[in-house]
Amino acid sequence: MPLYRISVKILLTLLCIFTTVTNVTNAHAQKTEPTALQRTLHKVKDYLDKKALNRVDTNYLALPEYGWKATVTANFAGVSTSVKGNDIPTYEDIDVDMHSSLNGHTSLMLGYRSLSASYSWDIAHGYSRDFNLAWFGKQVGLEFRSHTTDGLHGVLDASATEGNVPVNRGDTRLKATIINGYYVFNYKKYSLPAAMKQSLIQKRSQGSVTAYAAFLAARMESKNPTLSTMLSGITKIEFYQAAVGVGYGYNYTPNRGRLLMHFSAAPLLVFFNKSFITANVGIPLPDGSQYATDISKEVHTKNKFFVTGVARASMHYNINRHFYLGAAALVNDIRFKSESGVSIRMEDWIVNASLGVRF
Secondary structure, eight states: OOHHHHHHHHHHHHHHHHHHHHHHHHHHHTTSOOOHHHHHHHHHHHHHHHHHTTTOOTTTEEOOSOOEEEEEEEEEEEEEEEEEEEEETTTEEEEEEEEOOOOOEEEEEEEETTEEEEEEEETTTOOEEEEEEEEEOSSEEEEEEEEEESOOEEEEEETTSSSEEEEOTTSEEEEEEEEEEEEETTTTTOOHHHHHTOSSEEOSOEEEEEEEEEEEEEEEEEOOHHHHHHTTTEEEEEEEEEEEEEEEEEEEOSSTTSEEEEEEEEEEEEEEEEEEEEEEEEEEOTTSOEEEEEEEEEEOBSSSSEEEEEEEEEEEEEOSSSEEEEEEEEEEEEEEEBTTSOEEEEEEEEEEEEEEEEO
């Protein structure tokens, strides 16, 4: 069954469940006093509603009539990564190129105003999964994303050996945690939440300089002994980065927000980087045998500061007060080079199409 049909069926099922629960709750509420939880949720709802349009120019920005939103998204999330090294013992120069398969995912998102949570998974093969929590405020926002994949595949080429060694799906596991934050300078007229989360409506075209901060923790593990041997016993590569940058974003709408097109990009200066390589090595014993154990070593970067970047693009169309269609893309560029000549580069990207409903 095509992925979009599965997505539509899931969304309709969720709406039916929500409608039923809401009707039962409302009927019950007419007979009894609201509980402490219900009162707390109501206060949170009122707070988010008031904050959404506080101090903004309503000639440019508007609040959707309905605050709750649910979205089913068909997306393609992937990772392309390369590891290059010079003068590696035994194998001299190595070049590992891997990328994830172009498999469709389904993502379910539920949110209220600036808050949202989503989870996506690879329906067909189960190679990868993605969890996202976000608070996209009009001026300040924070997004947490955790991505895991076993679907990387490619080739390993070593100059001291003949031919290439294939890297198959399941040979490696990559897990990345990314935390992004932003600060919009022209938040009174320009809305990043309108472009990325549809929690506001951009009525007139406008742009803004935006400051970004990002933290990345990534770990790539080898699950294939042959691959580890070719990499001189390396079983795990970890790196942690923190970066800041300033970029620009623009929202274009020709019809007061019914159609919205967005693009933003920013170079990021990496000011903190810690990288570690874990290898399985043999320690000689008195009887002449060897004891195999994992030893982790920090890899120092060649440059203390270096530049990466992030770019976003999206397009959304509000069909009516309740339903909207959308498409979006996100690219994170991640890289570092060590003093010993080992370089790692990773492109983390998402492209999606979504059907959403406000209620």
